[in-house]
Amino acid sequence: MTPKLVFDYFSQINKVPRPSKKEEKIIAYLQNWAKEHGIDCVTDETGNVLMRKPATPGMENKATVVLQSHMDMVCEKTSDCTIDFENDPIETYVDGEWMRAKGTTLGADDGIGMALQMAVITDPTVEHGPLECLFTRDEETGLTGAFAIKPGFMSGKYLLNLDSEDEGEIFIGCAGGANTEASLDVTMVELSKQYFPIRISIDKLRGGHSGDDINKHRPNAIKLLSRFLYEASEKYDLKLVDIQGGNLHNAIPRQAEAVIAVPFADKENVRVDFNVFASEISEEYHDEESMHVSMESTTADKCINDEQAQKIIYALNAVDNGVYEMSIDLAGLVETSSNLASVHLISKEGNRASIDIVTSQRSSIGSQRKAMSIAVSSALRLAGFKTTTADGYPGWKPNSESKLLKVAVGTYKSIFGKEPKVRAIHAGLECGLFSEKYPGMDMISFGPTLRGVHSPDERLLIPTVEMVWKHIVAILKEIE
Numbered sequence: 001m002t003p004k005l006v007f008d009y010f011s012q013i014n015k016v017p018r019p020s021k022k023e024e025k026i027i028a029y030l031q032n033w034a035k036e037h038g039i040d041c042v043t044d045e046t047g048n049v050l051m052r053k054p055a056t057p058g059m060e061n062k063a064t065v066v067l068q069s070h071m072d073m074v075c076e077k078t079s080d081c082t083i084d085f086e087n088d089p090i091e092t093y094v095d096g097e098w099m100r101a102k103g104t105t106l107g108a109d110d111g112i113g114m115a116l117q118m119a120v121i122t123d124p125t126v127e128h129g130p131l132e133c134l135f136t137r138d139e140e141t142g143l144t145g146a147f148a149i150k151p152g153f154m155s156g157k158y159l160l161n162l163d164s165e166d167e168g169e170i171f172i173g174c175a176g177g178a179n180t181e182a183s184l185d186v187t188m189v190e191l192s193k194q195y196f197p198i199r200i201s202i203d204k205l206r207g208g209h210s211g212d213d214i215n216k217h218r219p220n221a222i223k224l225l226s227r228f229l230y231e232a233s234e235k236y237d238l239k240l241v242d243i244q245g246g247n248l249h250n251a252i253p254r255q256a257e258a259v260i261a262v263p264f265a266d267k268e269n270v271r272v273d274f275n276v277f278a279s280e281i282s283e284e285y286h287d288e289e290s291m292h293v294s295m296e297s298t299t300a301d302k303c304i305n306d307e308q309a310q311k312i313i314y315a316l317n318a319v320d321n322g323v324y325e326m327s328i329d330l331a332g333l334v335e336t337s338s339n340l341a342s343v344h345l346i347s348k349e350g351n352r353a354s355i356d357i358v359t360s361q362r363s364s365i366g367s368q369r370k371a372m373s374i375a376v377s378s379a380l381r382l383a384g385f386k387t388t389t390a391d392g393y394p395g396w397k398p399n400s401e402s403k404l405l406k407v408a409v410g411t412y413k414s415i416f417g418k419e420p421k422v423r424a425i426h427a428g429l430e431c432g433l434f435s436e437k438y439p440g441m442d443m444i445s446f447g448p449t450l451r452g453v454h455s456p457d458e459r460l461l462i463p464t465v466e467m468v469w470k471h472i473v474a475i476l477k478e479i480e
């Protein structure tokens, strides 16, 4: 497999355990490796490793370029795999054009980025100006390294982030994000025996990532459920007994359920309405093939008091969800969005309970993200919720004037005879944090093609490694 040096380093890296937050072994490996090769290497308090290499002769006047990857990997395995991720190596194999691992994530996210850096810094045939290689810690579970990096640690003018997953695509921007959480203390009251309790649920939606998939016509289970609650509360004397939906803050909720109660006389009418509703939503979302809705009788002795129950239903319907605005600079890029991620009724002592809601807002423009959080908070506060919006993480605003991008596009065209796609993503990247701490740093992100990342199905398209290698080498030669 070529380039041999890159694949040799990748196989060495895969012998070193490196789960997120447990990077001690890979840090030590990088430090020793730099020492063996006579490369200047420093590690900051957080564990980010920076290697420096002087320019090749005649290239000393060029600006410094940083090559960057993250050293941790997501450790997922199949249920029959017995690996100990803290001690055992990743075992890889070749399957046609793809490289895979036996029962585990491959670690090409972002081990292949690390291997590319190590090959660039040691291959004597690569011509480059002053070079820095940054390896960050714990990208996958908190962007810990990128959050903690200090201004001045790197000195480069340009940065090539090697953590993207589609060869032929160059990323020039990402979204920032923050969660807005809301809580409302509610009083439960006795449910009269004149009411008939019913459990309704919406389940098995596709869901997806709340950034990347927010524009893909994926329904939000909580939103669908809330809509039915509103319609039913308009027609019937509806009591809200329970509501639960969603799980992860960064996922579009795939399931939601509520227990409601209506007067006995209305129970058949509610069933008819629910069937009508179910056929409406399955028509609207006819691509949700596994969507499953159900309604069944249940038991209950308490419900939320009428006034608060109505406000909760209004709030869940009023709160913004999905794409809010598209970018005017980059066609097809979602600029601002929000995801209603979860709602849970939590029972407390006696007749007390709370409704806890988690939402998350994203935007490639920081002030737009704030505006979106304000909109979400306001809808919830009108219903009496207390809300807090976390600090979140910053976005990386596309810079259409980027000199690095110009060189990257030009070299790509001259090597491969075709245009690369220039894109931004509606999710977080470490570049967002770098752009906050190193204003003016000119950055792009790209890498070989990976599929199934973060799962045991992770695989690397072997020929794209050489393409990315050639592209990096050309950029380093060309950039001033």
Ligand SMILES: [Zn+2]
Binding pocket: 070, 109, 110, 139, 163
């Ligand atoms: Zn990654």
